[in-house]
Amino acid sequence: MTNNKTYFVANWKMHGSVNSVQSIKNVIKLSKKPKYKNTKIVYCPPYTLIRQFVEKTKKTKIDVGAQNCHFENNFGSFTGSVNANMIKNIGSKFVIIGHSESRISGDTNKTINLKIKSAIKANLKIIFCFGETLKEKRNKMTNKVINYQIKKGLHKIKNIKNIFFAYEPVWSIGTGIIPKINELDKQVREIKKIIKKNYKAKNAKILYGGSVNSQNILALKKISSIKGFLIGGASLNSKNFIDIIKKTIN
Numbered sequence: 473m474t475n476n477k478t479y480f481v482a483n484w485k486m487h488g489s490v491n492s493v494q495s496i497k498n499v500i501k502l503s504k505k506p507k508y509k510n511t512k513i514v515y516c517p518p519y520t521l522i523r524q525f526v527e528k529t530k531k532t533k534i535d536v537g538a539q540n541c542h543f544e545n546n547f548g549s550f551t552g553s554v555n556a557n558m559i560k561n562i563g564s565k566f567v568i569i570g571h572s573e574s575r576i577s578g579d580t581n582k583t584i585n586l587k588i589k590s591a592i593k594a595n596l597k598i599i600f601c602f603g604e605t606l607k608e609k610r611n612k613m614t615n616k617v618i619n620y621q622i623k624k625g626l627h628k629i630k631n632i633k634n635i636f637f638a639y640e641p642v643w644s645i646g647t648g649i650i651p652k653i654n655e656l657d658k659q660v661r662e663i664k665k666i667i668k669k670n671y672k673a674k675n676a677k678i679l680y681g682g683s684v685n686s687q688n689i690l691a692l693k694k695i696s697s698i699k700g701f702l703i704g705g706a707s708l709n710s711k712n713f714i715d716i717i718k719k720t721i722n
């Protein structure tokens with residue numbers, strides 16, 4: 473992995489209780505070592521735990537993020553929802569938008585676009601997720617799907633400096649299966665091309681997510697155009713998460 477920062481984003485999904493924050497103490501310790509000065513760790517716990525994570529990581533370089541937000545910036549009658557300003561207000565710096573699990577529960581390219589706009593307004597960094605399903609892959613539609621999701625998700629957005637592009641093939645999430653390294657390398661280059669063509673951004677930050685673990689990380693880290701990883705299951709246990717970070721940075 474070349475130049476500047478390497479990102480490790482822990483997506484805790486619907487996991488964690490009030491005591492969970494204690495489990496990250498060794499990750500905090502690791503993040504303070506000089507060797508990891510160019511490593512950016514971001515914890516995205518459920519909304520209920522964000523405040524605790526923000527407190528716990530206050531004097532560290534670790535950032536905290538939310539896993540989704542509403543598209544409306546103002547307060548309003550949206551039962552069960554939290555908006556980008558509220559996320560910013562409790563000390564989060566990041567928000568994940570467009571995760572395939574959120575798409576399954578109702579997010580569309582249109583709402584994702586509105587959410588990204590609202591997160592930009594709130595001055596949050598955005599981890600924008602996209603990726604093809606197994607059926608789409610089998611039908612050789614991967615590039616078409618990714619192109620469409622990126623274009624629609626970023627419709628009328630010019631400034632992408634706070635956007636991280638998280639390529640997450642749906643068939644890889646939680647399955648233990650990752651793409652073949654040469655195919656993933658090719659795919660990430662393709663994504664770079666799409667971004668460069670549409671946004672004139674040469675240095676867009678591309679993350680990979682889907683079954684990243686302490687075994688496959690050695691192969692994944694060889695892909696130099698990937699700037700970091702979005703990690704679900706393997707980030708819940710600090711030892712596994714630390715293993716992944718150590719193996720990437722070594």
Ligand code: PGA
Pocket residue numbers: 483640644645646647681682683684702703704705706
């Ligand atoms: P996984 O999840 O690492 O458990 O596959 C990744 C994600 O959904 O972001």
